[in-house]
Amino acid sequence: MSRYVKVKGERGLYQDPTSGVYYVRVQYGGRDTYKSLETNLKRKALEGLDARRQAKVAAKFGLALEPDEPARTATVAEIIKKFQEAGYPDKRGRKRQEGAYLRSQKDYCDTLLTFFRDGTVVDDLRPKLLSQYHEWRIGNVSRGTGHRTTDLELTTLSAALDWAVREELIEINPIKSRTRFHSSTEARHCRELAPADVDELHTISALLFKHRLREALGWQALFEGLTGLRTNEALSMRLDARPDEPGGLTADGGTLCVRRSKKAGRDNPYIEVHAGLKQLMEAHRDWHSKRFPESPWYFPGRHPKGAEPVTKGALTASLRGLFLSKKLKKQFTSHGMRAFYVLVRRSHGISDTQIAWEINHVGGVGTLEKVYGSAPPHWSKGGGPKLSWIPKGKPAWAHLKAARRKSRGGKAAVIPEAKKPLPSRAQRTIRRGWSRLDALGLLGRYGLNYANICLRIPVTRGTNRANRRTARQRDHPYAATRGGGEESC
Numbered sequence: 001m002s003r004y005v006k007v008k009g010e011r012g013l014y015q016d017p018t019s020g021v022y023y024v025r026v027q028y029g030g031r032d033t034y035k036s037l038e039t040n041l042k043r044k045a046l047e048g049l050d051a052r053r054q055a056k057v058a059a060k061f062g063l064a065l066e067p068d069e070p071a072r073t074a075t076v077a078e079i080i081k082k083f084q085e086a087g088y089p090d091k092r093g094r095k096r097q098e099g100a101y102l103r104s105q106k107d108y109c110d111t112l113l114t115f116f117r118d119g120t121v122v123d124d125l126r127p128k129l130l131s132q133y134h135e136w137r138i139g140n141v142s143r144g145t146g147h148r149t150t151d152l153e154l155t156t157l158s159a160a161l162d163w164a165v166r167e168e169l170i171e172i173n174p175i176k177s178r179t180r181f182h183s184s185t186e187a188r189h190c191r192e193l194a195p196a197d198v199d200e201l202h203t204i205s206a207l208l209f210k211h212r213l214r215e216a217l218g219w220q221a222l223f224e225g226l227t228g229l230r231t232n233e234a235l236s237m238r239l240d241a242r243p244d245e246p247g248g249l250t251a252d253g254g255t256l257c258v259r260r261s262k263k264a265g266r267d268n269p270y271i272e273v274h275a276g277l278k279q280l281m282e283a284h285r286d287w288h289s290k291r292f293p294e295s296p297w298y299f300p301g302r303h304p305k306g307a308e309p310v311t312k313g314a315l316t317a318s319l320r321g322l323f324l325s326k327k328l329k330k331q332f333t334s335h336g337m338r339a340f341y342v343l344v345r346r347s348h349g350i351s352d353t354q355i356a357w358e359i360n361h362v363g364g365v366g367t368l369e370k371v372y373g374s375a376p377p378h379w380s381k382g383g384g385p386k387l388s389w390i391p392k393g394k395p396a397w398a399h400l401k402a403a404r405r406k407s408r409g410g411k412a413a414v415i416p417e418a419k420k421p422l423p424s425r426a427q428r429t430i431r432r433g434w435s436r437l438d439a440l441g442l443l444g445r446y447g448l449n450y451a452n453i454c455l456r457i458p459v460t461r462g463t464n465r466a467n468r469r470t471a472r473q474r475d476h477p478y479a480a481t482r483g484g485g486e487e488s489c
Contacts, residue, residue, distance in 0.1 A: 004034055007042070013049055024049055074169055076116040076125065076157070080109050082169070083160035091162065100312060108156040111137075122161065125174045130154065134181050147182040154178065191372045193336035194343065198276070198391050201225045201340060204332060205396035207322055215291065216299040217315045218396060219284050221337055223298070226277045226389055228341030228359040231334045232261050235309045237298040239288065247298055249273070256281075260360045268360050276389025283397045339372050346375040347384040 004014035004023055014023045014034060022045035023034040037048040087095030088105045096102040115133055137153070138146035154175065161173040195201040201222065208218035224234050236259045237247030246259040256271045273281070284298070292306040300306025301314075315334040323331040338359065345355050352365045352375065361368050378384070 010046065010049070013045060022048075024052060074122055074164070076120045076122055077113055079122065079160055079164045079169065080112055080116070080157070082167075083163055084109055086163065089163055091159070093163075093166065104152075105156055108153040109160075111153055112157055122164075122170050122174065127179070130175065130178060151180050151182045189371050189373075190333065190335040190339040191343075193331060193333040194339035195225065195332065195336070197387055198225075198344075198389055199393070201337070202391045202393075202396040204319070204322075204328065206399040207327055208318060209396060209399050213302065214318055215287070215400065216301070216310050217318050219287070220299045220310065220315050221319075221334070222280055222396065223284075224334060224337035225340045226274075226280055227256070227258075227271050228338050228345075229258060229271075230261055230338065231312050231315070233258055235297075235299060235312065238296045239285070239298060240296045253278070262360060262362045268357055271358075274389055279390065279395070283395065287397065287400065342368075342372045344387045344389065346379055347387040349380055349382050349384055351380065 003016070003018075005017050007013040007015055007022070012025050014025060015021070016023065020040040022037045022039055022042065024037055025032055026035055027033070037045045039045050039048065083089075084106075088102060088109075089095055096105065115136060120129070133154070134146070134150045137150045141149050143149075158173060158175050158178070161170065161175065164170045165173055195204060205218040205221050208214040208221065220234055223229065224231070227234070233246075238245070239247060241248035241257065243250050244257055246257060248257045249255065250257075254273050256273055256277070257269055258271055260267050260269060271277075288295070288298075288300075292300040295306025297306060297309040299310050301308050301310040313334075319328070319332045319334075322328045341359065342355055345358070346352075352368050355361070356363075356365055356368050363371075376384075
């Protein structure tokens with residue numbers, strides 16, 4: 001028996017005695033059911049009832065849709081494809097900008113379409129189906145256990161369904177309050193991927209400095225460890241910035257301006273330039289003026305003349321490579337450098353409240369302890385180890401290599417700066433093919449530098465004489481022949 005009470009004198013009109021909402025009785029599939037008129041006022045209920053009756057009459061003549069006809073349910077694949085066509089909009093309806101996040105959204109949608117390509121409707125997105133997707137994803141995931149990957153992909157699906165609700169393609173998002181498959185207790189927090197002290201931080205950067213293409217990443221690791229900046233905050237800094245722009249220094253040189261990536265009404269856009277950071281910034285400017293004089297970025301990437309900064313995941317990827325190659329005994333990440341900053345500040349007895357303000361941790365003290373762990377009680381009373389910002393030995397940038405060439409013996413030979421231009425006689429000697437003794441004599445007499453030695457010497461193919469000359473040139477301790485065409489460094 002229905003819980004709705006019939007309104008006397010009105011055909012087909014019912015009311016819920018508890019809420020007072022009016023309903024109309026309709027027949028669908030041979031069964032009586034009730035449809036809400038979404039009002040508690042009898043006058044508006046009667047107007048809605050008359051409008052339905054007029055629509056039913058119009059539907060008989062093909063002038064309108066039958067009001068009791070159920071709306072066609074959209075499929076999951078249709079929603080995802082429309083979401084892609086709309087440019088993967090965010091919760092405010094704006095298209096996503098090019099970047100790592102957009103690329104991940106594209107990959108997640110492609111994977112979702114692979115599973116939901118059989119015409120699954122949105123109303124079928126129940127826990128059992130999501131569990132089936134989870135099991136399917138565990139079986140074909142390429143990295144990790146698959147739990148976190150499943151959650152990320154279903155989060156993208158939920159975002160697409162939220163967008164479909166705003167566009168009135170569907171009425172509700174059935175997976176908005178789903179259960180996550182990845183447990184927070186299994187998460188690896190950044191405190192587990194942080195250096196233990198400043199000496200270990202400089203050891204990590206020294207390994208990066210050994211490769212010329214990774215030098216900017218070594219500086220990035222040092223800056224993040226000594227400032228507590230997030231990766232994208234560090235990469236936004238520029239050397240040509242004003243004092244109130246990311247990377248700019250105040251007039252006294254004691255404060256560094258940064259751009260915070262998370263602002264929840266508590267934005268702290270400045271960092272104190274302590275002794276360790278001041279030493280680091282001086283060495284960094286000296287390196288930057290020599291390696292990337294035309295680049296405005298603190299950490300130039302591999303673009304011509306450092307036109308763009310390094311990519312967001314470059315540092316973590318390089319650190320992972322050093323760990324897999326056994327050069328690091330422990331795995332570190334870019335975000336782990338932020339945890340190192342928290343560790344040093346806590347060792348000096350600084351409260352978590354102040355640290356959260358310094359690093360712009362918008363979650364407050366509660367999440368700070370969850371992510372970075374709790375500080376020992378005696379540290380807050382001044383009994384901490386008071387970790388230093390300055391290494392005991394040589395700093396990491398002392399390991400930066402100058403311009404070097406490898407001799408035939410395998411030992412690196414430092415090439416001094418030129419004392420005076422190389423005369424034409426010496427150039428003719430090089431072109432004829434000079435011996436090791438000739439090379440050492442020219443080096444001592446004229447002070448060959450990198451540019452002098454890397455003379456582009458044309459090599460003619462097809463003759464024995466040219467081949468013999470090429471062989472002689474290959475024996476030079478400071479010249480390298482790449483074979484064919486022209487010889488260059």
